[in-house]
Structures are given as structure tokens and as C-alpha cells.
Amino acid sequence: AVETVATIGDVNGNGTYDVLVGTGDTYGEYTYCVDGGSVGIAGYIWRYLVGDTSFSVSGIKDVDDDGVPDALIGVWDMTNSVICVSGVDGSHIWTHPVGSYVMRVVPTKDLNDDGIMDVLVASWDNAIICLDGRTGSEHWNVPTGLTNGGDVWTIWPMDDVDYDGYDDVVAGSFDLK
Numbered sequence: 524a525v526e527t528v529a530t531i532g533d534v535n536g537n538g539t540y541d542v543l544v545g546t547g548d549t550y551g552e553y554t555y556c557v558d559g560g561s562v563g564i565a566g567y568i569w570r571y572l573v574g575d576t577s578f579s580v581s582g583i584k585d586v587d588d589d590g591v592p593d594a595l596i597g598v599w600d601m602t603n604s605v606i607c608v609s610g611v612d613g614s615h616i617w618t619h620p621v622g623s624y625v626m627r628v629v630p631t632k633d634l635n636d637d638g639i640m641d642v643l644v645a646s647w648d649n650a651i652i653c654l655d656g657r658t659g660s661e662h663w664n665v666p667t668g669l670t671n672g673g674d675v676w677t678i679w680p681m682d683d684v685d686y687d688g689y690d691d692v693v694a695g696s697f698d699l700k
Contacts, residue, residue, distance in 0.1 A: 524548035526599075531556060531582030532592035534610040535568050541610075543594050547576025554580055554596045556613060569613035575600030583607070583630040584640050586656050587616055595642060597625030605644055607659060617659035622648035623674075631680035632690045635662060643680060643692055649673035651694045672698035 527545040534541050539560035544567075546553055554577045556568045571594075578599035586593050587609055593616065596606040605628050607616040624647040630640040637657060644652035649669070653662040667673040678694040685691060 526576055526578050527580050529581045530559070531594055531610055532584075533559075534591050535560075541568060543580040543582060545573075545577025545580040545596065547573075547578065547599070552576060554594065554608070554613075556594065556610065569611075571596070571606075571608050571613040571615075573598055573602075573606070575602050578625060579627045579629075581629050582610070583642070583656060585610075586639050595628045595630065597628035597644065599624045599626070603646075603648075605642065605654060605659065607642075607656075619654050619659040619661065621646050621652065622650070624648075626674070626676045627678050629678060629680065630656065631692070634689050643678045643694075645675040645678035645694055647674040649675070649696075651675055651678060651692060653692070667694070667696050668698050668700060672696070673700070674698075 529543045530540045537560045541559040542557045544555040553570045555570045557565045576599045579597035581595045591610045593610045594608050598604045604620045606618050627645040634641045639656040641656045642654040651665045674697040
């Protein structure tokens with residue numbers, strides 16, 4: 524089953540944005556980077572064997588300094604992790620384990636002033652999580668509620684609303700918060 528899709532930018536240099544496709548549900552369990560310039564049935568540029576369901580994918584600006592956008596994969600199933608892979612060939616850059624299913628993973632502006640976008644994670648671990656885009660290490664983890672009620676299903680970056688000079692985050696949980 525195709526669980527998620529997103530654009531990644533032009534990774535193969537043909538002038539057209541390419542597409543990330545996350546699969547799961549017993550067949551394949553790969554994340555693919557598909558040629559966005561294809562006509563008809565698209566061929567893939569690379570694929571990354573996740574081994575579990577790729578429930579959320581997103582492109583992120585270059586984190587490994589090769590000049591090509593990279594990919595984020597939010598894993599739902601046994602490993603419950605966020606994975607970052609190279610946009611060039613799908614090779615592994617970093618993995619960060621999360622306590623429960625990853626519902627959504629999205630890039631956000633650079634929050635730690637290292638020049639690299641950072642990563643927001645919505646998790647069934649009843650948490651809103653921010654990861655370092657270059658290394659995958661955790662910047663912060665905000666608990667959201669009780670078990671089976673505070674599961675965070677969605678997350679998105681937003682403009683700086685508290686005027687501290689950094690963008691903020693909006694998220695939604697299963698307990699209507």
C-alpha cells in the first residue's frame with residue numbers, strides 16, 4: 524500500500540521535482556524516490572528498504588553537504604523511528620528512535636543556528652519532538668497528554684508567534700488538543 528507521498532526537489536538534475544513514495548502494509552515496505560519528470564509509469568531513482576511501514580515522508584534541504592535535497596522517513600510499526608537518507612542514492616544518513624509510531628515528520632527552519640533545517644515529529648508517544656536535521660539528535664521533546672489520548676497525529680511549522688526569533692510549531696493530538 525502507498526501510505527504517503529511528498530516532493531523532494533530535483534535529485535537527479537533533470538530540472539523537475541522528484542517524488543518520495545512511502546509504502547507498507549506487508550508488501551515491500553520501502554521508501555522510493557520516483558522521477559518526477561516521468562511520463563506514464565514512473566521509474567524510481569532509488570529505493571530504501573525500511574523494513575516497516577513508511578507512514579510519513581518529506582523532503583528536506585541538503586543535510587549531508589552534497590548539494591542535493593535529502594529525504595525524511597517516519598516509520599510506523601516495529602522500529603518506530605525517523606530516518607534520514609540521501610536524496611542522491613537513498614543511502615542512510617541517520618536514524619532517531621521514537622517511543623511509538625511516527626505519525627508525521629516534516630522539516631522546519633533551522634532552530635539551532637547550524638545552517639541546516641531541523642525536523643518536527645508527531646508521535647503516538649504522546650509527544651511533539653524536534654530533531655537536529657544534520658545528526659538526528661533530539662533538541663527537545665514536549666509531552667502532550669495521557670496514554671491513548673495525547674497521541675500526536677499531525678504537526679506543522681509556523682511563523683514565530685512568541686517573538687523569540689525562531690519559528691514555532693503547531694500540532695494536533697487524539698485528545699482534541
